[in-house]
Structures are given as structure tokens and as C-alpha cells.
Amino acid sequence: MDIKKIAIVGAGEMGHGIAEVFSLAGFPVSLIDIKPDVLKAALSNISDSLDKLSKKGIITAQHAKDSLKRITTYTDVTTGAKDADVVVEAVPENIDLKVKIFKQLAQVTRNDTVLCSNTSNIRITDIAKDIKNPERVVGTHFFNPPVLMKLVEIVRGEKTSDAVFNDILGLIKNLGKTPIGVNKDTAGFIVNRINAPEMLFFGLLIDKKVAKPEEVDSFIRSQGLPMGPYELFDFVGVDVVNSSLLYYAKEISPDFGKAKVYSDLVKNNLLGKKTGKGFYDWGAGRPKIIDSAKPTDKVALLDIFALEINEAVKLIEAGIASPDDIETAVKLGMNRPFGPISVAKNLANGDVKDKLDALAKQFDCKIFEPADSIKQGKMREAVESRLSAKKTVPNAAVQPTKPAEFKNVTIQKPGGKVAILSLNRPRLNLINDEVLEELDRAIMALWSDAEVNVVVVRGEGGVLSAGADLSTYFANDLQFVEFSKKGQKTFAKFSEIPKITIAAIEGYALGGGFELALACDIRISTSAAVLGFPEITHGLLPAWGGSQRISKLAGVSVGSRLVLTGERITGKEAFDLRIVSKLFDADFASGALSYAKEIASTVAPIAVALSKVLINKGFETPLEAGLEVESSAFGLLFNTDDLKEGLSSFLQKRKPEFKGK
Ligand SMILES: NC(=O)c1ccc[n+]([C@@H]2O[C@H](COP(=O)([O-])OP(=O)(O)OC[C@H]3O[C@@H](n4cnc5c(N)ncnc54)[C@H](O)[C@@H]3O)[C@@H](O)[C@H]2O)c1
Structure with missing residues (x-):
């Protein structure tokens, strides 16, 4: 597919960043928002960001200037999107609004225009449900801020065509990003889905008064992470966390709706940083209470790792993503040095299983129960991509062993x-x-x-x-x-x-x-x-x-x-x-x-093998013993073809051809 022009619908936090990414890569971009003041702010933010990139020497001043020029703003979708080859929707996370916009986009664009959604959680199939040709709809989940974050999850809806999926993977790769394919449509895709049980867990900790937010955040910070979970929830918006969990409750399991603290905060408009109060009071900047709080001993890193590994294994079992892709997505999406897959490789199946059983019991939550592979002691197989091979080979013992490929x-x-x-x-x-x-x-x-x-x-x-x-x-x-x-x-x-x-x-x-x-x-x-x-x-x-x-x-x-x-x-x-x-x-x-x-080309293999032993072992041995071994090794050479070849080639003044015999 020849992709020449891009349109972005929604110029807010994500839309303006995505527009900048495409314009930096040389694409003319139509940036659409119903609010003219948002468009004005978007252009000013993009201009500031391009300026920064050029001052840091990442791009030239001319590149910054040209990139800004490539962006045109519109307040109406019909004019803005009509001649685009690819449209990326980035309006608020509301399924009804997204369905409505996709219907409108399907009417105003060509039949082969690819329609992408930047949704964080919503199944792509549901967003495309009212369109005649849903094979052209695909998820492109950029992370915030799009200019800096490398990860983009590319989500295959149930009806997305292979051609569209692959074209968009290629397009995102050409932007210098790391696209990770999400092979089956599922709420929350990879990174947000792996985070979901943790969000529930942290909510339940407060509901059940196990620990206070500042004690947990203090503990997490003491483990070397820059920010604790409640601080992060306030930062992102408690309403965003709450609506994600409610969506998972509807789509995956009602358990996700169990933590009351989030909906209580939302009811009282305590949404976090944006309203000044959430889990913390943000009136005086970053909440100081965390600095002086005693780290809780009621939470362990293994709680969090076990929940992440469990969700990762469920994604692998369902064929949604491979272990390697999950690891890369979590590392890039959460800015962490390791993801759940490498952690799982260093933990015993039994420890993870016991922890999950205990959490499920403590919080009366079925979704914390171990995934099937962990229950059956096959966590290692799951995180090493050996599950399906086992399933499809009825009797592994009689199959010829094929050497595993090297990756590194x-x-x-x-x-x-x-x-x-x-x-x-x-x-x-x-x-x-x-x-x-x-x-x-x-x-x-x-x-x-x-x-x-x-x-x-x-x-x-x-x-x-x-x-x-x-x-x-x-x-x-x-x-x-x-x-x-x-x-x-x-x-x-x-x-x-x-x-x-x-x-x-x-x-x-x-x-x-x-x-x-x-x-x-x-x-x-x-x-x-x-x-x-x-x-x-x-x-x-x-x-x-x-x-x-x-x-x-x-x-x-x-x-x-x-x-x-x-x-x-x-x-x-x-x-x-x-x-x-x-x-x-x-x-x-x-x-x-x-x-x-x-x-x-000149050395005799048997003499090399024996000499190596003499050098490496002789180094550790007293001289006399070493000399003894040296004589024996010398004796071993006597009957070798290599010795005969060495001597005769020397006498015949030609290059030896050693056979190692
Ligand atoms: N903010 C994040 O950190 C983040 C990260 C990844 C994904 N997302 C997802 O990206 C999407 C956008 O999120 P955001 O944070 O940029 O939201 P936002 O509220 O900052 O921006 C959304 C914009 O869409 C505009 N809009 C609303 N209806 C419109 C319409 N009919 N036509 C054109 N424009 C319209 C709004 O005016 C607003 O400017 C959501 O689906 C969200 O879940 C957000």
C-alpha cells in the first residue's frame, strides 16, 4: 500500500504527539479536533517539542521547520480525513464516541483507507462493529509521549486483514518505532492488560486496609522504582484507572470491578493531580507524605511479579502474544529494565503458584488464581514458548530432536x-x-x-x-x-x-x-x-x-x-x-x-588438542608432573597420520594437509 497522507482525529494529549511523529517522518498530516483552542494548543506544543529536538541536535532546525509546516489543522472530519491513506483516531476512551467516529470516517474516506484507533483498552472489533469493511480497521496503541516512547502495540481486530496488519506494522517501523503485534483482539492488549491485575490488587489493599497508599508507595520507591502505584494513579487520573477496570470487569471478569476505592474517589471528583486531590493532596506539588512514610512490610515484590507473570502466561496461553513480544512490550511500555518473562525464568513455578493461591484467597479474587500452565507446573514451558510445541507433538520422546535456533x-x-x-x-x-x-x-x-x-x-x-x-x-x-x-x-x-x-x-x-x-x-x-x-x-x-x-x-x-x-x-x-x-x-x-x-592452515589438530591440555593443566601442576604428562602426550602423537604428514611435507618442502587422525 502506498501511504502518502495521514489524518489524526483528536488533537489532545496523544493526538498532537502522534501527529508530530508522522510529520517528523515526512508525512503531510491533517490534525482534526472539534475544539479550535485544542488545535491551537496542539500546534504550539508540537512547535515547542520540535524546537527542543533541534536544540538537542536530534534534528536540524530546517527539519523542525518543515515538520511543523507539514501539519494542517481542521475542525471537521469530512474535510480533514477525506484524502488520507491512513487515519489514526485519538479521541477520548469512550466506546460510543469511537464507534460513532469510525462510522463517520468510513463514510468520508476511500474504501481502502486504513482506519486505526489509539485506544488503550477497547477491543478493535467492537470499535469497527458498525463499518461495512472492518478488515481495514486496526489498533495502533502509541504510548505517552509518542515522540519519545518507542513502543506501539499493533492490534489485530477479528476482521482485520493480514495486508492491513502488515502494512501498518511496516509503517510504524518506518517511523523508527518498535511495533509489537497483538495477534488476537483482547481488552487492554499487552502492557495495560499485564498491569490490570496489579491495579485491582492496589485498590483492594486500600479497601481492605492492608496498608496506606503512602506506605505502599514508600515501599515501591525503596525498591528502586521512581514512582509508587498510587502516585502514578493520581498522575494518570483516577477516573482513567477506574474506567479501565470497569471495562475489564465487563470484558474479562467481574472481579476487575471489585476495588471500591477508585469509584469512591471518582464520585467525589478526587481524580488526582488534575483536580488537585486523589489518593494524595497535590496542592504543594509532589506528595511529600510518601518521603516520610514507613515502607509497608505487608506487600512484597513477589506479589506484583506473580500477578504480572500470571497475566503474561494467560496472554501466551491464549495466543495473544509471544513471550519475547510481551517482554519487549513491558520493558518499552513501562520503561523498565526487565519484564515478567525474564523474571519468571528466575523464579520457581511453585513459589509463583503458592503466591497466587495466597493472593486469590486473601482478596477472594478468582482472577488472581494461577493460570493453567502455572497450576500444572509448566510456567517455564510457557515463558520459553514451549507450550504449543508440546501440545502438537503427541509423543515428544520419539520425535527427532532439532537443534534450537540461535537468537544472539x-x-x-x-x-x-x-x-x-x-x-x-x-x-x-x-x-x-x-x-x-x-x-x-x-x-x-x-x-x-x-x-x-x-x-x-x-x-x-x-x-x-x-x-x-x-x-x-x-x-x-x-x-x-x-x-x-x-x-x-x-x-x-x-x-x-x-x-x-x-x-x-x-x-x-x-x-x-x-x-x-x-x-x-x-x-x-x-x-x-x-x-x-x-x-x-x-x-x-x-x-x-x-x-x-x-x-x-x-x-x-x-x-x-x-x-x-x-x-x-x-x-x-x-x-x-x-x-x-x-x-x-x-x-x-x-x-x-x-x-x-x-x-x-598450518596447525595439526591432534597436536593442538594435546598441547592445549598441557598448557592449561600443566599451569596448575608441579613441573615434574607436567613434564611427565608432556612425554606421554608426545608419545601419543607417534602413531598419528598427522605426524607422518607433518614430517613428510617438511621433507618434501610442501604445505602439510593434516586430517586430524
Ligand atoms: N493519555 C495517555 O497517556 C494515553 C496513552 C495511550 C493511549 N491513550 C488513548 O488515546 C486516546 C486519546 O487520549 P488522550 O489522552 O489524547 O485524550 P484527550 O482528552 O487529551 O484528547 C482527546 C481529544 O479528542 C477531541 N475530540 C473529542 N471528540 C472529537 C470528535 N468527534 N472529533 C474530533 N476530535 C474530538 C477532544 O476535543 C480532545 O482534544 C484515548 O483512547 C486514550 O485511551 C491515551
């Missing part, structure tokens, strides 16, 4: 007996549990590969790795220990594999990235690369072998300096300290790769 690493074989194992994860190749698991599988896949003599370990994007992903959630100290052990075991395989491993360091090799490099046999680096252990400055220590390997490799003095100070050094300094064996300042292909190929 790639293996390439460019010839010349070299394999390139690349980390490939957005944001500096940070290493998390999943990356460790994939690195482990990747190095094992190369272990007995007769076509490979040398494995080059590198990172895509000009960076080896900036370290461990600190946004991982750990439930307790044991999990911390396990995370360390897992990294140690994986990285040990880079030392033990019977091939030469070469870490090619570009950009950063920090923390876990540096430890991965230290586990390899040889390190080569660009002069400008940055290496180091920043752990100490985060209250951590290098626990994937780094605290041990660095001193063994470069001496206690160098080890102490790097581990204890967190100081970063360049590739050139690392070379001078003998941590790095070689500098390559050409590009990867002509620098590191050609070096690896040069080695791979």
Missing part, C-alpha cells in the same frame, strides 16, 4: 578451517542467561567439527561485549551463585575445546566480555579497544572466571589493578601488559580473520 549468536564458516562465532545482540552484545546458554551450545557444536581448527570469537557491531546484562532479575543469592557458575562453565569450554580459540577484541571487552576473551587461548585486539572489569564500581566482582584468569595470565599486580580499581585500559595497553598477544588495526576481515586463517 551466529556461527559462520568462511573456509580455511576457521569458524567465526559472533555475539549478535542489540545494545553492545550484553550477556544474559540466554546468551550464555547459546554460547554453550555454539561452542559444543564446534567441538568435534573436523572442518574447524580455529574458532574466532567476536562481536557484531564493532564491539566484543560490554559485559553482563545487569537488567536480569535475580530472586535470591542462590540464583546469583548459579548465574556465576553458568558463566564459568560456559567460558571454561572456550579453554577446553580441542581447537584454538582466538578472541578478536574490538570496541569494548568489559566485564563478562573481557572474561570471555580471557577464557580464549589467544587475544588479539584493536589498539583503541577498551578492556576492563567495571564490576567493582557496581558493587560486583568478575565472577565468570575473570577474578582468577587475569592474575594467572598477567600476574597478581596487573590482576589487582584491574579487578580492584575497575580501571579500563586500551587494547594497546593490554598488549603491553601481555594480556593481548597481537594488535590488529586493519578491519576484522583483513586483520583478525586473515591471522586466524593463517594459523588454521
